[in-house]
Amino acid sequence: MSDELSSVSGEDTQPLPGEEMAVNLTDQDASEVYHAIKLGAIGLLIPSDVRSEVALTPVICELPGSPGWIRGVTTLRGIAAPVFTIDPFLEHMSQKRSGRAVALIGEGDFMVGIELDSLPQRVSLSRKDRLSNTPPLPASIKPFVKESYKNQDGLWLMWDIDGFFSAVAELAKASDINSENI
């Protein structure tokens, strides 16, 4: 993790796992509440129109011959979803996963699981928290960041989930690519 990124990560103010963020409302500046998953120093906001769900200690079936960053496949109410760890895309900006919780984002055949550090949080952000310039980020995720916010709880990114997962899918298709190449 670069020093520059560390300076904007807000690790010192990182909340406890599962702790709900206080709503940051002021008279002049209305705020909006998001669900977010925190992966190391970076928080990824889940757009309101995207279905998501958390599964505790799900059964994950490994896929032989798949890259290391693909953990395997799990099922949620009869629907299979691939599970992967987002670490390689963050270039080790996040910490090691416990594998105890998986965030399942999307629905139906487009549902994808991501290993979590902690349970998703609720984050209250206002316009004044929005950053005018995107901070230094890993190249593999930076193209998919639409907006970035910074408050006392750390850095929060609004991302293009479809675009990111499409890129991940393309990457998974390339059989000769493994996690080290990324």
Next chain:
Amino acid sequence: MNIRTKIILGAALGSLISVGAVAYLIASVSEKAARESLTELSQNSLVSIRNSRQEQVESYFKTIRGQLATYSNNRMIINAAKDFSREFANIGAESEQNLGETVTTVNDYRSLQDYYNGVFSDRFQETNVGEDPNASSYFDRLDERARRLQSLYISDNINPLGQKDLLTRAPGNERYSVFHERYHPFVRSYLLEFGYYDIFIVNNEGDVVYSVFKEIDYATNLISGAFASSGLGDAFRASAPNDIEPDAVQVIDFDEYFPSYNDPAAFFSSPIYDGSQKVGVLVMQAPVDRLNDLMTSNGNWKEVGLGDSGETYIVADDNTLRNDSRFLIEDKANYLEALRVAAEPNLTSINARGTSIGLQSANTKGTKDALLGNAGFDIFPDYRNIRVLSAYTPLDIPGLKWVLMSEIDEEEAFRSVENVRNTILKNTGLIGLGALALIGIGAALLVRSITRPLQTLVGTIGKVTEGDLTARAELTSGDELEDLGNAFDTMLDERVQTMAQAEKDNTALNESVVSLMEATSQLADRDLTVKIPVAEDVTGSVSDALNLMVEETSDVLLQISNISKQVEDSSNLVQSHTNSVKTAAQSEQTIIQNTLRQLETVSTSMQGIAGLVQTINGLAGNVQESTEATAQTVTRNIDGMGQIRETVSETEKRIKRLAERSQEISGIVDIINTLSERTHVLALNASMQAASAGEAGKGFAVVADEVQRLAESSRESTQEISSLVDSIQLETSEAMSTMNVTISRVVEGTDLAGQAGVEMHKAQSDAAELGLAIQKISEESTAQEKANSQLKSQANKVLQSTEATGRAVEEQAVETTKLVDYATKLRAMVQSFKLSA
């Protein structure tokens, strides 16, 4: 001084004077003869060496002259002079025509200038320490052709300094180089063959058009150039006249030559004629080394007969040397010191350059005479101001006015003379000492034959004077001294006989008087045993009367003395007995008093012991009672410890059960925690689903949020419970550890109490036995105290009786002492007379 000493000293002095005079005479004559002989030998040797060197030097110069005259007529040299002169003149024009350039380039000049200021200057300063060559001024005086040729053959010549002759042809298109390539190998070969320093060809205009070694005189002009006034310039001018004979050879004496770094150089020159036309001058530079080696015998002075201080050297008409001094080569420090003492003006230069050629002044008696054209031999101070034997001669070298000196230090030449004189003196001294010893022995024997009889006669007179009238000389020397001794002995015999008779009569009378006086003196000293001798002379009657009076008095006193002795012996015996009784009485009294004091002490101790025993008897009863009470207490204590042990064991069991219950609670709390977490996830999922449902899900989202808060609250509560349970388990664990320690200590306490009970019972039994023993001691002490009182009373009565006896004995002793005193006085008075037994 006695006769013996006088005779011996006289003989020694006479012999010393005569031997010394003879030795001095012999030494002087020998030294003179040896000196004359050695002078002749040295002269012969020096003249021989001088003549040999003279021949070699003159031959050397003659050879050079012959070579030069021949070589200047050599066809190759004639052609070379013409070709080099022509091409030298064309150098500037040729370059301009062929190349359209200037004769030299800026770089050429700079390279050449660097050579002057660098390589040349450095080499110059190596042998001219501290001198600035100012080389740039010489560079500035070079004309264009000189700079061009020096650049080609010196500065651009890749061969190092001193080997510039290795370049046969310089790069470039100059026609000069074509001819250089043609002639240079042959001229260079000639130079190397005959050992010249350099060979020059100079054209009629004075230009040095060729040089084998190409020093900075190369290509310069000897009429207007920088070296016009040098030895080379002089050599050229000497052979320059057009009417000079073709075979004429000119010589220029050795002098400092700047292009050769101020090393001494001599030049020989000869004109070059092509038929009747003079085309130039051939010049040879002679090296100083050849001449120097010749004169210094290549350093082998001793081998050629010049010993440790001999040398040969050449002096020119400027009164300076033309070869190095031997002393500079062999012992520079002492040489320079000698020059300093001799006030040599060029001392600094000689020291700096390390050579004496052209620098060392030599203006001696020999050089002056030789420069006047005379050869000879003489002894005089040399250039170091040290006396030398010198053989000198002028040299016959056309064009040079030199003289040759062959010398050796006088001290070394006559060193053997000194040795001869010292040997003669030493041997003469030894002979003189031997003669002196023989003369001394003879003189001593002669003196002894005279002085011994005289000493005997003197000794005899001394003995007679001291009273030995039997002493006689009895000489047997057989000469006049023996007659003198016999007459002396006869005179002594007559005088001694007369003196003996008179002495005998006087002695007899004196002895009678002395005997009478001795007897009277003894009587005066109360000696009544004296018997006075009765002589036949006049003292006999006096002696008889005195003897009768002494016998009567002696008898009376003898009787008184006997009686006094008896009284004194009796009194002493009585006094001795009295003293014995007195001493015994005093001793007995002291013993009785000590006995009384000890009895008093024993009685007091016994009373104290009796009281103490009573007290101990009471205490023993108390101890017995206390021991019994303590034993009962210990027994109760043991019982109490057993009850504590049971109670602690029961408490430990209860705490263990409490720990088990808290484990069960912890399991239940984990279950609740899991439920809370799942409820939290469920609520979170509901909230996320509600969010994705948009406006329709907002109501559900509120419910989901509330459920989530409840789940969170439940999770926090279970965490608090879990924390409490953990604390209970921790406390329980610590309590159990404490209980285990307590039980261990209770067990130890119980064991200790049991041991204390056993010990207490034993102490109780011992206390009872102790009480009985103390009771018995108390009774015995009382009986002992009564016996002591009776013993004390009896002792006091004995003491009183002993004191009375002592006083009576004391009075008796006083009286006995008086009696002894009287008897002693009486006996002393009688004993003052000496009586017969």
